[in-house]
Amino acid sequence: MGDKPAIDPHYAAQFQRGYDGPVLTSPASAPAHSTRTDPVRIPGGPPASAVRVPDPPPLVLRPAADEEPVDVDEPEPDRSNRIVEWTLLALGAGLLLAAAWVFQLVVTDTAMYLGQTTSEEAALSMVRSTLPGPLLVAGIVAISTWLVLHALRPRSMR
């Protein structure tokens, strides 16, 4: 019991952080395993220790326990989609204006009833008289689609 086990050379002072003494590389200059060395006082005091664990964030930055996590991977608003949507709205408004314009042409087109038209003009007039309805429906469909697309789009992309 009198013979205490030798200190593992890995724990020798030269392998400790902040050791500024001579580096012993050859086995001859290395301290013998059996030689016990007392702790060496390093001049200049203990080395500055590096902070391994960062400080916790301040309380105001910590998320609340019941707060929903923010999805950081939300897609960026697509510019082309936005252009398509606004084109849809402009198209709808244009179709409604066209419907009103054709309707006004139809109700003032007295030439067909008064026998002052050729057969081509009469055919054109008949085609024109059927246009306001489909134009109205197409315009309303375009505007409704625009509204639905806007309503269904995620809030972050508006």
Next chain:
Amino acid sequence: MIRRRYLASLGGLTGALALFAAVIALSAVATTTQMYDGFSGSDTLTQSDVNQLVGRQLWAEALTRLVGPAILATAIAGVATLVLLVLRSRQVSTVVRATRSRERER
């Protein structure tokens, strides 16, 4: 979540179209039934009378032809409004259910 603003806009569009369709239908009926008001069969028509009658005829035809599309447009906007309403109510119920279950867990 579907925003209430767009839902209200679509509902307003549907209402406006319903009003428009009603006005068109009533106008079509009125112009058709009153087409010959002020004239009788024994009248000798002047050119101005003929022009007036042709104008009434054109309005009656154009308005009658517009009644169907106006009703169709109203129906389309109404269906879109209903679909958005159903989607929104489902979203709201999902959120309410999630909130309740979270409170129960606490």
